Amino acid sequence: MTDFFKDIPQLRYEGPDSSSDFAFRHYNPDELVMGKRLEDHLRFGVAYWHSFAWPGGDPFGGQTFDRPWFGDTMARAKLKADVAFKMFDILNAPFFCFHDADVRPEGESFAESLRNFEEIVDYFAAKMETHRTRLLWGTANLFSHRRFMAGAATNPDPDVFAWSAATVKACMDATKKLGGQNYVLWGGREGYETLLNTDLSREAEQAGRFLQMVVDYKHKIGFDGAILIEPKPQEPSKHQYDYDVATVYGFLKRFGLETEVKVNIEQGHAILAGHSFEHELALASSLGLFGSIDMNRNDYQSGWDTDQFPDSVPEMARAYYEVIRAGGFTTGGTNFDAKLRRQSLDPEDLILAHAGAMDVCARAFKAAAALFEDGSLERARAERYAGWDDPANIAMLSSGTLDSISARVLATDLDPQPRSGRQERLENLWNRFV
Structure with a gap:
């Protein structure tokens, strides 16, 4: 067990006039909006990577967080899981999301990494029997390790392609075993840094065939969830192939996958692509691709993806209005792909960041729903x-x-x-x- 969140109470709805830091002012999970519970509309998820795996670094400085579960052992990985589920309980969070590398230590071989991963998946399964939080989606980290420096599916080395395919298979198996409702692919290294050493046609064919195999495997194992691609235009690559919703749609059409795959849209990525969040959501809906969202924000004075927690009700209301117009979430939800600032060191900071974001989203959703029900805009x-x-x-x-x-x-x-x-x-x- 863990006492990392010692003395922090479970958050409850206390209304707009509450004076407590540890309370929801606008997010009442049981409040009925448009005939449905607010929790069931918003479907909040906690991102394992930013909340429990990120050490607090940035491009100019290293680790600032000192967490008791940091370290490459199975004992530390299980402690991390204990802390995570404690936080889920405090927030009463309905969902979480993870990459394989977030939850298990890297082994000396693929087989050892797989054994570590499967052991943690079993640990998660046992946790989920006694906690209410479910898995919104799983995914594979095919970008952090140096082997992926030239991509995963698009790598010029066939052995990296094979390693990546085997990793995705393991993560899809884990997602199905844990009852995950979606499986996400994010191509952080699927792109190029220079055309001088890049064959665009070859890499596109590799990416298309890889995704076809993912879809085939989904049907083979009877996974009922959605397969989602998360668009992003750049960073870390100079140009990533899943640039935005329109680009992803063209890619899916090219390989006959437009009815098999949807998109997970992130606010920060939309901004980097030169769009608004609501534009990408509206376009995805019009193309029949809307699946899920990663909720965060960028710093508009920075030229990179800062992954901050949302704090603007008007911005989020525009986004949720498009979610409502799209018919709302089915398998998808609102995953907080957001991280603390490097100077926010305390356990309380991690709780309060999520609590504030959940309140912002709830307030925004209710405003958007009221306008939609009024009907004037439509x-x-x-x-x-x-x-x-x-x-x-x-x-x-x-x-x-x-x-x-x-x-x-x-x-x-x-x-x-x-x-x-x-x-x-x-x-x-x-x-x-x-």
């Missing part, structure tokens, strides 16, 4: 496109030709006039709810 959107509901215009779009449309314009002497998009009016409407 009515304004429908009105803007109402002309396309006319039978003549439906026919023009479905079966018209340039000749027939030109004849119609000449016969009716069309003289279309511009109409206001009413952006400021809609922004004012939005701000009445947020």
